[in-house]
Amino acid sequence: MKNLFLSLKTTAWTLSALICLFFFGSYMMPMHRDVFTPMNDDILYNWVKVTVPDSLWYTWWFFAAVAALALLTINTIVCSLQALKGQWTRSDFFLRLSPQLIHSGFLFILIAHLLSAFWGYRLSGVMPEGAYAPLPEDMALRLEHIYARTDALGVMQDWTAEASLYENNQVVKSSMLGPNSPLLYDGVGIYLKSLSFDGGPAAFLLIVRDPGAKWAFIGSILFMLGLLSLLVLKWRKE
Numbered sequence: 001m002k003n004l005f006l007s008l009k010t011t012a013w014t015l016s017a018l019i020c021l022f023f024f025g026s027y028m029m030p031m032h033r034d035v036f037t038p039m040n041d042d043i044l045y046n047w048v049k050v051t052v053p054d055s056l057w058y059t060w061w062f063f064a065a066v067a068a069l070a071l072l073t074i075n076t077i078v079c080s081l082q083a084l085k086g087q088w089t090r091s092d093f094f095l096r097l098s099p100q101l102i103h104s105g106f107l108f109i110l111i112a113h114l115l116s117a118f119w120g121y122r123l124s125g126v127m128p129e130g131a132y133a134p135l136p137e138d139m140a141l142r143l144e145h146i147y148a149r150t151d152a153l154g155v156m157q158d159w160t161a162e163a164s165l166y167e168n169n170q171v172v173k174s175s176m177l178g179p180n181s182p183l184l185y186d187g188v189g190i191y192l193k194s195l196s197f198d199g200g201p202a203a204f205l206l207i208v209r210d211p212g213a214k215w216a217f218i219g220s221i222l223f224m225l226g227l228l229s230l231l232v233l234k235w236r237k238e
Helices: 003-005 008-031 033-041 044-050 057-086 093-121 213-237
Strands: 122-127 133-134 141-152 156-167 170-177 183-185 190-197 202-209
Touching: 003 057, 008 033, 008 057, 008 133, 033 044, 033 057, 044 093, 057 093, 093 190, 093 213, 122 141, 141 202, 156 183, 156 190, 170 183, 170 190
Parallel strands: none
Antiparallel strands: 122 202, 133 141, 141 156, 156 170, 183 190, 190 202
16 A cells, blocks of 8 residues: 555556546536535635535535545655655755645645635625624724716726724724725635625625645745756756
8 A cells, every 4th residue: 555655656546546536526616606606705614515515416526536636745755755854964854845845835835725625705795885804713804985086078097995894892903995906814815806886885805715725835935946946957967
């Protein structure tokens, strides 16, 4: 069993299976938008719990891909541990360290997606000016004011909204929201998507908590450092 996880063939076959499953998924997702669109509107755990039980015929490939990723994760961990046990010398230290950085980055990114899938949330809706809305984890949001700038013909040119984020009934951050200017605080992002003036000023907001974001960032840096250093070292060695 240990030889299975240490084998480069395991990595190659698992990656090949993942590519095939993802190609199949790229065909299934547009064909069954009613099943897969909620995946983008909510966290993965809620989608699996609510949508998947009635759609296993269309979603089996997704769980097969998750199983393949789990196998690839075990393969990565076992190979890294085996490499760390070997004899390290000063001459090849960085050459042997680079693949471990790549492996660590890959694992950090997987952990980030796992955290976001189970402990994040994604909320969206229309919020009138001056409204107050409770959020999970003892947080709340107040939309203070909406500002819109129009041209001489009355066409909207720019829009912003002032919002305050509360935690335990205390304001922890206030910010002006814009199309490319979210409010960010401790893993929570509040995004202004659009405005409506039918029946009074209101904003369509997207509120996302992504606890895995910082781990994905760390993983991306490690992956890129390992990849670049490996390429440079290999090039210099040749």
